[in-house]
Amino acid sequence: GQQVMQIPQYQHVQEGEDFTTYCNSSTTLSNIQWYKQRPGGHPVFLIQLVKSGEVKKQKRLTFQFGEAKKNSSLHITATQTTDVGTYFCAGPSGGTSYGKLTFGQGTILTVHP
Amino acid sequence: DAGITQSPRHKVTETGTPVTLRCHQTENHRYMYWYRQDPGHGLRLIHYSYGVKDTDKGEVSDGYSVSRSKTEDFLLTLESATSSQTSVYFCAISRTGAANEQFFGPGTRLTVL
Numbered sequence: 030g031q032q033v034m035q036i037p038q039y040q041h042v043q044e045g046e047d048f049t050t051y052c053n054s055s056t057t058l059s060n061i062q063w064y065k066q067r068p069g070g071h072p073v074f075l076i077q078l079v080k081s082g083e084v085k086k087q088k089r090l091t092f093q094f095g096e097a098k099k100n101s102s103l104h105i106t107a108t109q110t111t112d113v114g115t116y117f118c119a120g121p122s123g124g125t126s127y128g129k130l131t132f133g134q135g136t137i138l139t140v141h142p
Numbered sequence: 143d144a145g146i147t148q149s150p151r152h153k154v155t156e157t158g159t160p161v162t163l164r165c166h167q168t169e170n171h172r173y174m175y176w177y178r179q180d181p182g183h184g185l186r187l188i189h190y191s192y193g194v195k196d197t198d199k200g201e202v203s204d205g206y207s208v209s210r211s212k213t214e215d216f217l218l219t220l221e222s223a224t225s226s227q228t229s230v231y232f233c234a235i236s237r238t239g240a241a242n243e244q245f246f247g248p249g250t251r252l253t254v255l
Contacts (some may be wrong), residue, residue, distance in 0.1 A: 071246040071247060073243075129187060
């Protein structure tokens with residue numbers, strides 16, 4: 030079945046450093062989504078990318094969707110302590126969808142002040 | 143917020159006992175999902191529903207059953223809980239069923255001793 034792999038699993042940074050997490054799918058995706066989960070919280074939708082090569086920015090966060098629509102990245106510039114949490118990518122599951130998503134394993138970001 | 147509540151929020155139970163987790167939504171969305179979250183595995187789909195009495199299995203459905211007798215409620219049952227089912231369980235809804243963003247409930251932390 031479809032697999033979505035995410036690296037790294039953990040990332041520790043000093044406040045002010047940049048951070049990047051990468052997502053790779055075993056199949057071509059119609060879209061890719063990114064979610065953030067704060068410690069002790071629930072996943073919250075950040076953004077959806079649809080077009081090949083698409084780049085979207087949200088303040089210090091930059092999201093990219095690969096040309097082949099099989100990979101994506103999330104880059105945070107100048108991390109802050111508020112960026113702490115787990116970042117997940119997710120893509121539509123194959124077959125009859127019913128809105129199903131396959132999530133990556135997530136990248137846990139720790140920011141040291 | 144998408145008006146999703148989960149109950150109980152925390153539960154400790156013993157191996158072999160039945161457990162039912164409830165997900166309640168206030169917005170009458172058709173598509174609902176149950177996930178489990180474990181370290182290193184991200185969010186894995188257990189079961190999903192695409193309407194009242196319409197449910198199907200996800201990627202990790204063994205040992206779990208679901209029911210949806212009303213649009214607003216989606217129940218997850220562990221018929222005979224095992225220690226491997228110790229996890230955090232999240233319910234989610236989709237507003238469109240088109241594999242777009244999902245909205246998550248606050249989660250239930252289940253410990254099976």
